[in-house]
Amino acid sequence: MALYRLLDVLPIFSGDHRITRLFTLVPGSEFGADALSAIDALGGRTVPWSEAGGREYDLVVAASPKGDLSLLRGPQILLPHGAGFNKSIPGEGSADSASGLDPAYLRRSHGHAPIALHALAHPEQVSRLAATDPRAARRAKVVGDPTLERFLASASLRDRYRAALGTGGRELLALVSTWGPESLIRQHPGLPARLAAQLPYDQYQLALLVHPNERSLLGAYDLAERLAPALDAGMLLPDPHEEWASVLIAADALVTDHGSAALYYCAAQDRPVVSVHRAGGELIPGSPMDVLLCGVPQLGRAEDIVDALRAYRPGSGQAAARMAFARRGEAAGLLRTEAYALLGLTPPAHRVAPRLLPSPGPAPRVPAAFDVRVENTAAGVRISRHPAGAGPPGHHLAVEHGAADERFARSAGLLYRRPLPESAAPLDAAWTAGGWTRHALSAYPGCRSAAVLLPYDRCLLRVRGHERTYAVEAEPRSEDGRIVRIDPAVTLSAVHARLLSPHPLGAGPTRMACLVGERAFHVTLRPATDAEEQRVI
Incomplete structure (x- = not known):
């Protein structure tokens, strides 16, 4: 965590050719190997601790007072490595001291290289530092929290x-x-x-x-x-x-x-x-x-x-x-001003801004087999899906063929398939929607319905024992200027349950509602056309 706090801070020196950034790892942490791996993955230059103490530095930035920081020669900035001082670590340092405010560590660093700046996020933190170590508090300033700055700057993402x-x-x-x-x-x-x-x-x-x-x-x-x-x-x-x-x-x-x-x-x-x-x-x-x-x-x-x-x-x-953070929106500028003052340099002319947070990844695992709970209500068919085996069994097991374990496919009440990517094979062979649904019902005798998802929120559905195939189409919802679409596989479960209910449907198109939580999606069920049957998937 201390390393990641430093990485949030170091952009205050970005764009300055006068600055060289070096990393060293203070001995004693059982998490050191991962920290070094993280630095290496970023392409950062490291200095072994055995060599780090033998050099003079223009500035030392640390996010933890632990370890013998006095061996690093040069003015030092100490940052909290979290949002304030909230925890005491049993068996570490002084009893009942907040981690980051432990006098056993703060006073150890006085020696030859006292902390030049305690860069804190809130006046309350200065007061707590003063109660722990008045000498250290005299070198404390409230500059805000650089990690929070990244949060606030990235809110629109x-x-x-x-x-x-x-x-x-x-x-x-x-x-x-x-x-x-x-x-x-x-x-x-x-x-x-x-x-x-x-x-x-x-x-x-x-x-x-x-x-x-x-x-x-x-x-x-x-x-x-x-x-x-x-x-x-x-x-x-x-x-x-x-x-x-x-x-x-x-x-x-x-x-x-x-x-x-x-x-x-x-x-x-x-x-x-x-x-x-x-x-x-x-x-x-x-x-x-x-x-x-x-x-x-x-x-x-x-x-x-x-x-x-x-x-x-x-x-x-x-x-x-509000008890943890002050000077919101100012941390990057304030901290840069203080750091360059200790360096004895004029900051670059360009404005320093927090780095936006990256988009997260990789994508999650997507379940391909669901226990589906069905509730027939006056408003429509309510569907609640849970990954198969994670909760109690439902009305039926809905399984995506080609994505789920074969044992799920053989137990499915509803088996459905999504289109495959286009093939680059010199001689291609592909199912039609109608052909695959007939094949699926033949290959999986325990399956009651087979379906294919088609473009534009449409599906082709075949039910065992029914003479005709069905086209199923779900309408998107409009919510406060947004369009909300439902996964067609969910509506297939609603239609599957409706078609297997004791109440028969009429010969023409039928409209019904598929309820998911507080949302109702309108679904149209009608006989499939020949073109839909022959659609290549």
Whole structure:
């Protein structure tokens, strides 16, 4: 986390040919290997610690007071590596001291190279530093938070981030886990999978943001294997450097432990936050995170997540964030002014601006088999899909042929296919829509309906025992200037259930409603034309 804070700060020197940037890793961290790998991936130049202490530097920038920083000769800027000072790490430094304000580390750095500037984000942080180390507080200034600047500058990219994540019209629920024994991922390891089973796939998307220290301890491969049920159900696991912040901007709601990432979310927007933090020894009473967690709903069971989100009181998150951040919109300029003053240089003439956050990636795993729950109501057919095996069985199993495990295909009540990309083969062979549906019903005797998705939100559907094939077309919705489209596979489940119900349809076109959450999509069902039957897929 300290490295990523430094990477948020270093652009204050961008465009200046006089500046050379070097990285060194202070010994003692069990997360050092991953930090060096991250620097190497960025193309940064590193200096071994054994050599770093033998050189003179014009400026040293650090985001943690831990380690013998006094060996680095040159004026030093010390930054917090999170949103304020909210946690105490048991067994580390002085008992009950906030991480980042521990006098055992702050006073160690006085020696030959005292900290020239404590660059803090809020006056309250200066007061807390003064209570810990009055000498250090005399060199403290409130310059704002450079990471928050990137959040605020990137707010207008929300739609772009959601498009990259494949969120669409769903609600994106982000889970945030800090590191250590009181973190979400340690205290509630099964929560992501339980939420994936609880929340309908067509209404919610999940993302889990894991602190880089925790990812380093487990390793990316082991972490992904532990989370496999939730990831297979479509949950996102963003990169810990910048993508976590892009996902928070894209999110509609947040589930958090006591990690300070939640404060950035609350500072940038006023959307629901719920807590899963249990009482422990790490959270500092009266800190901004403590105020936040005391003011938001507590989540007990995964089954109560929707009620917990609805219980959030608007404004409570932003009130806590105001305790952590001041000088909003000024951090880059203020910090550059202070840094160049210590360098004894005039800053470049060009304006320094926060770097926009990149679009997140890669794309999530997309489930291809769903247990579909059906409820026939006076308003229409209500559809709720959950990835197969994640929750209780539904009315039928809907499976995308060619994308799902064959065992799912052989158990499907509704089997559907999406068009394949155009072939570059010198002699091509391709199914027609009508031909494939006949083939599917023959090859899978347990299947009741087979369908092909066609362009323009249309589908061709064949039901076992019915003489005719059907064309199914879903109409998009207009919502406050936006057009919302439904995945045609969802409407196929609604039509499949309607055609298998004991109430027969008339001979002509039929209009019905497919209900997904609070949305109703109008669907037209009619006999398919010969042209639709012969459509090449």
